[in-house]
Each structure stands twice: as C-alpha cells, then as structure tokens.
Amino acid sequence: MRYAGVAVAVAGVLVAAGAVTYSVAEDGRSGTEPPAAGSADAGFARDMAVHHQQAVEMAYIVRDRTDDEDVRRLAYDIAQTQANQRGMMLGWLDLWGLPKVSSDGPMSWMGMAGMAGGEDGALMPGMATDAEMKKLGTLNGKQAEVFFLQLMTDHHKGGVHMAQGCVEKCTVGVEKRLAQGMVEAQESEILLMTDMLKERGAAPRP
Template sequence: MRRGQGHPVTGGAPRGRRVTVVLAVLVLLTGAVLVALSVARSGEPGRDGPEAGFARDMSAHHAQAVRMSFIVRDRTDDPEVRLLAYDIINTQSAQIGMMTAWLDEWGLPKTDPAGRMRWMSGHGGHGSPAASGDAAMPGMATREQLADLERASGRDAEARFLRLMIAHHRGGVAMAEAVLARTGRDLVRRLARTMVDGQRAEIRLMEGMLRQRAAA
C-alpha cells in the first residue's frame, strides 16, 4: 500500500517539469515579440527628426499656398490664373493629407511645441517670419501681404499672387531639398522629389505669366 501510494508523487514530477518548460517557452516568445515591437518602433521617425519636422512644417507651408490660391481664385476672372490656383489647391491639399497620415502612422503630434523649423538648421532665413511668430519659414507671406492680396482684384491681384507664390514655391523647394539631404526614408524622399520638380516647373510658369502682365 505504501509503495502504491508513492506512485502519484513520482508520476507528478514529469508533469511539473512539462509545465515549467511550457512557461519558459511562453516567456521567451513574449520577450521575442516585445523585442520585435521595440525594434519596429525604433525604426520609425522620431519626434524631433527631419521627417516629422518636414511633415509638420511643409503642411503649414502648403496650407498658406492653398489659402492664397483660394483668395486669388475669387478675385480674378483670368482663366490661366484660376487654373493655376485650382492646381495648387488640389495638389497641395492632397500632399497635406499624405503628410498628416505619416504623422498618424508614426504616432507623432501634428505640431511641434518647441517651434517650427528646428529640423532645418541653417536654412538661411529665406522668406518672411511666419505670422504665428515662430522661426522664419522659407517663402511665407506676411499678414500684411495676405491682407493686400485680399484687398486687390483683377490684374493687381494676379500680379501680387504670382509674386507671392513664386517666393513661396522657392521656399518650398528649399525645404524639400533640405529633407532630401537629411532622410533615407523612401516615401519621404519620393514626395520631396515630387515637390521639387513640380514647384520648379510652376515657378517657371508663373515667371512667364508675371512677365506677360508686366508687359501688358
């Protein structure tokens, strides 16, 4: 009887070892998953990185271009200027959507509490100070320039818009070129290159349109 009563004790040891092994495997698997997630997260752009700074600042930059385009659209009947305004509104609104989606995917805030343009050090002070009082963003129009555009009409509005948008596009090109020199992420590089090529082409177009109006 005593020998039989000992069987459960000796038989329980293997089951205990199996449970211990299973728990150890689960711990290892959990650790591996956490490491993998940590590595994946570490591969995303940082809060203060050039990708996040570019996405935030170029979105604000684009927003002003869209605003100026809406203004001139309502202050001229010239089909060429209105078509250009529509192109800028559609293109840059879509690009704002793309950059906003990046920030959402990266889990990063849409604005930088420390101020604009920190990622683009040494940008040379292109353009005028932003209306918000943050560091100068290349090519941004001032409050006064925007107010003058809103008061203008006809050829005067067209000329003001073209001058402001040429400077604005040049600033945008400078920002896009800056992020190209600072990032290796393909999706950021593709959009930045598209901006450089597209805005340079529009600068040439607007310079020609401005010369036509000056000669008229």
C-alpha cells in the same frame, strides 16, 4: 500647352505618393522604430503641411479675385495638389504617433529654428506675411493676379528649399521621393509663373 509639363509632374507626385500613403510608416525602415519627433522626417511633414496650407489659402483667395482663366487654373491646380500632399503628411504623422506641432519650433529639423516667425505670420521660408495675405484679399483683376504670382513664386522658392532639405536629410524613402517630386513640380511652376508675370508687365520680386 504650357501647363502640360507641370500637370505631368504633379500627377506623378500624387500617384506615387498617394499609392503608398498608408505604408510610409515602414518604407525603408523595416524592423525599426518610426521616425523620432525631432527627426527631419517628422519636421518636414509638420512644417511643409503648414507651408502648403498657406498656399492653398492664397490660391482660393485669387480664384475669387480674377476672371483670368490661366491664373484661376493655376490656382486650382496648386490648391488641389498641395491640399492632397498636406493630407498625406499629416496622415504620416498620425501613423508615426507624432505631434503635429514641434516643441522646438518651425524649421528646427533644418537647423533654422527661430529664423523667422513673429507677429507677421512668415513662419518659414517663402511664406507670405499676414499683411500680404490681407492685401491679396483686397486686390482685383490684374493687380490680384500679379501679386498672387509674386507671392506664390516666393512661396514655391521657399518650398523648394525645404523639400531639398528633406531629400538630403529624411530617411523614409517615400517621403524623400515626395520631396523630390515637390522640387521638380514647384521649380516648373516657378518658370510658368515667371512667364505669366512677364505677360502682365511684371516680374518676380527680388
């Protein structure tokens, strides 16, 4: 079953990360201060929480716009996984006593402050614009499925880029492991969504 590999990867990330949510403040940093507000650890937690929130919103929109079981199952899996991970990352910021919004703006921890943003709503790599989110909410059936799969593929590609940045830059061990798990799970889902698009006579956006 083509969902099996994705499900296993996602389950591994959730079990590993969920089991240590409340110990992350000290993981790999025994005897030291929590991460600084401008650190990669804090920046990734803040920015990926926002990134994940949009993915959850997209998943719930398409769930109500199609009866296709494959798309609805994928949307549900994405919504549950990313809502869970978002809660963990916000919880870590609370444990560290750090703000959930950076004064330097999104992506500053990757040296990309100001790379996007503006009125279209695309604050970070791969995020859909406000106009694209509104369009998704107007489509039904196959059109909704294709547009969702294209948007989510872009979203995952941006998420993978950000997670790889954390793998390279973060210092908290459990956060690095969560980021690596995100890379593996989302790359697997990108392949799955590419196949699903092909089944619908479409392809990922260039």
